[in-house]
Amino acid sequence: MPSFRRAGWIFPFRPFSAxxxxxxxxxxxxxxxxxxxxxxxxxxxxxxxERAEELRYAQRDITNLxxxxxxxxxxxxxxxxxxLKAGLSQMQELNAHSADxxxxxxxxxxxxxxxxxxxxxxxxxxxxxxxxxSSAELGRLPxxxxxxxxxxxxxxxxxxxxxxxxxxxxxxxxxxxxxxxxAMIGSEGKFRGVIAAIFDLRTLADAYRSIDLGAHGSVxxxxxxxxxxxxxxxREELIAKPFLEVSAAGPNAEELSDLHIRRNPFDGxxxxxxxxxxxxxxxxxxxxVDKTTVLAPWRRQAAIEGTAALxxxxxxxxxxVLFDRHLRRREESVAQ
Numbered sequence: 001m002p003s004f005r006r007a008g009w010i011f012p013f014r015p016f017s018a019x020x021x022x023x024x025x026x027x028x029x030x031x032x033x034x035x036x037x038x039x040x041x042x043x044x045x046x047x048x049x050e051r052a053e054e055l056r057y058a059q060r061d062i063t064n065l066x067x068x069x070x071x072x073x074x075x076x077x078x079x080x081x082x083x084l085k086a087g088l089s090q091m092q093e094l095n096a097h098s099a100d101x102x103x104x105x106x107x108x109x110x111x112x113x114x115x116x117x118x119x120x121x122x123x124x125x126x127x128x129x130x131x132x133x134s135s136a137e138l139g140r141l142p143x144x145x146x147x148x149x150x151x152x153x154x155x156x157x158x159x160x161x162x163x164x165x166x167x168x169x170x171x172x173x174x175x176x177x178x179x180x181x182x183a184m185i186g187s188e189g190k191f192r193g194v195i196a197a198i199f200d201l202r203t204l205a206d207a208y209r210s211i212d213l214g215a216h217g218s219v220x221x222x223x224x225x226x227x228x229x230x231x232x233x234x235r236e237e238l239i240a241k242p243f244l245e246v247s248a249a250g251p252n253a254e255e256l257s258d259l260h261i262r263r264n265p266f267d268g269x270x271x272x273x274x275x276x277x278x279x280x281x282x283x284x285x286x287x288x289v290d291k292t293t294v295l296a297p298w299r300r301q302a303a304i305e306g307t308a309a310l311x312x313x314x315x316x317x318x319x320x321v322l323f324d325r326h327l328r329r330r331e332e333s334v335a336q
Contacts, residue, residue, distance in 0.1 A: 028327060032320020036313040043309030047302050054298040058272055058289070066274035066287040069208070069219065074279040076117055077180070081162040083111040084182045084195050087121065091132070091184075091195075104132035112197075119177065119198040123184070126155065126193050139170055142179075145194060154183040154194050164281060167201060167229050167240045176201045176239045178229060201230040201239065208232040214293030216269050220286040229283070235266065264288055 090107050108121045112134035115121075120140040123132040128146030135141065145151040149166060153159035165179040181196040201221075208219045209232065221230040226244035228235075243265050264271045271288040278285060 026324070029320050029324040032316050032323070036317040036320075039309055039313045039316065043305060047305060050301065051295065051298050054295060055272065058294040059274070062272055062287055062289055063274045063276075065211075066276040066285060069287065070276040070278050070285040073204075073221075073283075073285060074281065077162070077164075077278070077281055080115055080118060080180055080197055080199070081182070083115050083118075084121070084162065084180070084197060087111045088182060088184055088195050091123065101132050105134065108132055108134035115197070117199060117203060118180075119200050119203075121195065121197045124151070124194045124196060126191055128194075131193065139174060141196075141198060142170055145179075145196065148179070150179045150181045150196060151194055154181065155191055157191075159183065164223070164283065166223065166227060176230075176236075202234060205230045205232040205234050213287075214290045216264065216267060216290040217271075217293065218264065218266065218286075218288045220288065222284050222286065224282045224284070231266075238266070264290075 087107055091104050104123060108123065112118050112121045120137075121134045122130055122141040124145045125131055128144045128148065128151050130141070130143065133141050142148070150159075150163055153163050159181075161182070163179075163181050165181070167176050167178055169176050178199050178201060179196050180199055181194045183191055184193040184195055186192040204221070205219070211219070211232075213219070219232045220228065220243075222228055222243060226242045228238055228241055228243050231238065262271065262273055263269070270291040272291055272294050273286060273288045275284055275286045277283070
């Protein structure tokens with residue numbers, strides 16, 4: 001068998017028996033560096049876990065708040081619907097004996113005053129012409145419902161119960177509103193007209209002023225087509241425009257309640273968002289809180305914990321270096 005040594009082949013390594021033992025100084029330095037790295041790694045993992053927990057708790061709180069606001073708005077709409085049904089019942093009983101529109105005006109006025117969120121209530125014929133009104137002030141009620149979505153929905157029988165219209169306004173300088181309407185059915189079962197309540201969207205948005213959403217948080221109300229009905233902070237120029245990227249719930253919206261982190265469609269900031277459908281209505285309430293606001297407490301805590309980890313790591317590494325120097329000097333002294 002040929003010999004590698006005779007052939008002049010030299011291996012670039014030595015056998016383990018020929019390796020010089022590690023010096024104690026090097027062991028101390030390596031141990032200090034390892035401990036320093038472990039401290040930094042553990043601190044990083046701990047901060048990442050705490051960040052995830054902070055987001056999870058924030059998402060839970062935002063979801064609960066979104067559901068609460070959604071249920072409150074559903075109850076408000078239920079109250080308006082009860083007022084419309086009661087008004088229809090009273091006026092239908094009166095119409096069986098008389099056509100005194102002044103009495104109808106008083107009935108509507110009483111119900112409008114009892115509903116703080118309603119601007120005015122009007123009664124319209126099957127052709128959309130006004131029959132009675134809670135207020136004679138111009139601009140509070142549309143002059144006619146002819147050709148409107150609300151009248152068409154009730155006349156065709158597509159609207160069951162109270163119908164929620166798309167956002168609109170009576171004039172270029174008027175406030176944005178939605179029309180909440182119910183069909184007036186005669187004793188013979190025929191469609192006779194519509195009772196309509198005007199719901200001011202700016203008033204609805206201002207009701208969320210007391211909620212602390214941070215510097216860039218938003219409360220948004222959309223219909224199932226993604227059309228913006230109202231928003232706090234108020235966004236006059238964006239009302240009635242589609243925002244499918246915010247939420248696009250369908251007919252099965254009662255079964256949906258999702259939460260995720262996405263971009264705010266208004267300013268592009270990352271937000272923690274919760275979308276909750278309104279019980280019994282084709283609407284979705286979206287609550288968005290700026291991610292920076294959500295993580296602000298974690299950042300303060302991370303600054304403290306990160307600084308402590310860096311100090312501990314630096315101290316361990318410094319002690320290892322000093323101990324390494326001390327051992328090397330002692331070895332040199334012994335060698336001399």
